[in-house]
Amino acid sequence: MERRTVERPPLDDIDHILLAELSIDARIPNNALAAKAGIAPSTCLTRIRALRERGVIRGFHADIDPALAGRPLQAMVAVRIQPNARSRLDPFLWDLSELPGVLNAFLLGGTYDFFVHVAAPDSTALNDFVVEHLSSNPDVALTETSLIFQHARSPRFA
Structure with a gap:
């Protein structure tokens, strides 16, 4: 896109x-x-x-509990891209958002280029996700995975 x-x-x-x-x-x-x-x-x-x-409302979504849907392990994976891949940041973001288990993908400014919010059934599946979809990608320089113990969604857009 x-x-x-x-x-x-x-x-x-x-x-x-x-x-x-x-x-x-x-x-x-x-x-x-x-x-x-x-x-x-x-x-x-x-x-x-x-x-x-006008695009202010982009859609209407179900708020699904990943744990109750069979993906109780959530993580935020920080991704840094190789310097020679900077021109592909935008397509990489959209590719990330299409990967299985990805709940959100964020293009950032700062130390990391992306945060990827992932839900997985277990630690093996999370490891497989990082290895298969991120670490093996030649455009990826570094990943750092942080487990999410709890999450609170803001109840209102204000």
Whole structure:
């Protein structure tokens, strides 16, 4: 995928209320969402559609517990890329996001080039992931794996 230019459309207080409520429960019925924002249901639908069309709302997702889905071991893998591979950072990010077990992939500034949030069934599978998909890649200079003991998702986009 190619890098998108981030456009910052102006958001008003109603938009912020809608975003906050949807971040808590993306399945909230439209009439309940409209009531929380103090607007008519038809206006709410129009605003949500506009937020989606402008790319502010990128999608609606299920929050899945990796442990209950058979992947109880989570880790954050820091990745540093070889200096000669700097021109391929963007494609590498999208390739990372498609790998099995990857929950999130982040392109960074700083010591590491990427953080890869991975969920695996066990330590052997995590080791296999790092070796097969990262360490064996000639563009990868270094990996450092940190286990995640607990995780708390922010309950609201505010």
